Amino acid sequence: MIDIIFLLLIYFFLSTTLAPPESRLSPALRAERRDAGSSADLQPQVVEVARIGGSPGFRLGGRVLRGQEALTEALRDLPKEIGVFVRVSDGVTARWPAAALQACRDAGFGKVTYVPASGGGGV
């Protein structure tokens, strides 16, 4: 009995330290082109992820949002049918587009598209 208990303990210790659970975010992917877009396309809702005022943040419409929770709350009020584009500039680290994508999912968006910003940088 004691042997079995110790073996199970060893298993749980090993499994928690060796295999942190992972999940996935599954946005669509679309390249931004300078000459892209047809006039027939619906204007998507765009979340910009960039350095704003020297630090990473989100811009939704004319609003600057600094936290994932604030972005999620702002996105909840938007119509979900037309989806949302997450446009990511080069000047942020990978955690920021991940936060934006998660915020879109948490707000109820089913259609989320990742768009790498051409020209990069930020404001």
Add this chain to the structure above:
Amino acid sequence: MNITALVDVVFLLIVFFLTTSSLAEVTRVRLDLPVQAGEGAGRGGAATVVVNIASDGVYIVDRRARSLEGVLAMVRAESATTEGPLDVVVRADRGAPGSALNALATGLADAGIERWRLATEVPGPLGGGR
């Protein structure tokens, strides 16, 4: 008949298979993924390509550092030989430069990949949260 030894062997086998299934995950490149709940591990496509992006922007596939062109060539080759949709999983360190992620995204889009999956670390007592 004393079956204590048999029970011990059975439990050892159970622990062995449980441990090896976790150890199989050890082949994953060690990265500090963004801590997000995600949408669940989900099911991949007909074939899966896992591209890791380290904190310095280096692309790692099959535990080997590769150039962006090399990664995209692998993706195109895999996509050409795969009947169903190719599942591209990008495991980017949370500190990886956005330029590396964007360059990969642009290359994948040009290669015809319409959907990809970004790996996150699940927050919680057994997950991330750092």
